[in-house]
Amino acid sequence: MQYVLPSDNFAWWNNRFALWSMSAFAFFYICAPLIYKIFNKFWKIFGVTIFLMLVNSYMINITFNMFSKIGNVSGADMLAGGEPINQLYIFLLGCMVYFVKDEKNRFALGMACLVVAVLTSMQFFGYELIFTACLIFALAFPIININAIAKKILTYLSKFTFCLYLVHPIIIENVSNFVIGKMGLLSWRAFLLIYIVCIIFCAITFEIYTYLHKNLLRRNND
Known part of the structure; x- marks a missing residue:
């Protein structure tokens, strides 16, 4: 619950030992069976991922405003950005890569990730898109004769x-x-x-x- 419940000491409670990501992981692991049950096709998970990426900034602002109204919340901006629900798109990008292995146009999708990252000057989830593209290219061109x-x-x-x-x-x-x-x-x-x-x-x-x-x-x- 470290990155779910706000506190008056962000460094001690919410991000002690950089465990904010563990909070997100726990949330993802709990949601994974439900996500797979509902979005069990590539284009389903693709659509949801793109939607969450497009509305991510709005979701962060809404979360930040909610925390601000509580009062005496330490690190409200960091907490809002790291909330598991606002980080869900990253987990879904990984799910998308899992499903893309059966898609014929996976190379085109990888190129699309790179193009978006470059055209937006890395300002629209640039690192996430490049990492996703690398994983997709690895699936598109598997190294069979590796040493x-x-x-x-x-x-x-x-x-x-x-x-x-x-x-x-x-x-x-x-x-x-x-x-x-x-x-x-x-x-x-x-x-x-x-x-x-x-x-x-x-x-x-x-x-x-x-x-x-x-x-x-x-x-x-x-």
Whole structure:
């Protein structure tokens, strides 16, 4: 509920350890079965996504005005922009990519995303559209003859990236701030220490993933 309920201390309650995105994820996971049930075709999900992107600024303004009327709401502008319902279009872009794999004109759709991003000077969801286009192009032109070693490395890394994402706020909030505070922002020692800590956290997150993955598989098989 971190990014759903407003508070008088945005940094402590709503965005503690950068967990605002976890609030959005939880909302998306709850809604996912319903979304798939209703919008189970590409053109359905495409239409809803475009609509939400077009009205996004209005939805944010409405949310912001609602929070402003409550009074003593900290970070109302950030909270309004990050509300799960106002971030839903991002989740739906991912759903759209999932459905586009069966579409014959997926290359044209990817190009359309790039064209819109360029023509609007990246002001209309530019980064989201470019990332979506890259995923669509990956589906349109799959690399079949990828090097076996590269494929193994990419597969290995992809297995624990979400676990790494889950713990990255710890590095940002605690380790980075502490190290930079002690050694300075431009210190090579600070950079080296943060780099080493990141490697350690990568190893830890991979072990967490491996442990959870094995136990979940064992439980499902039982």
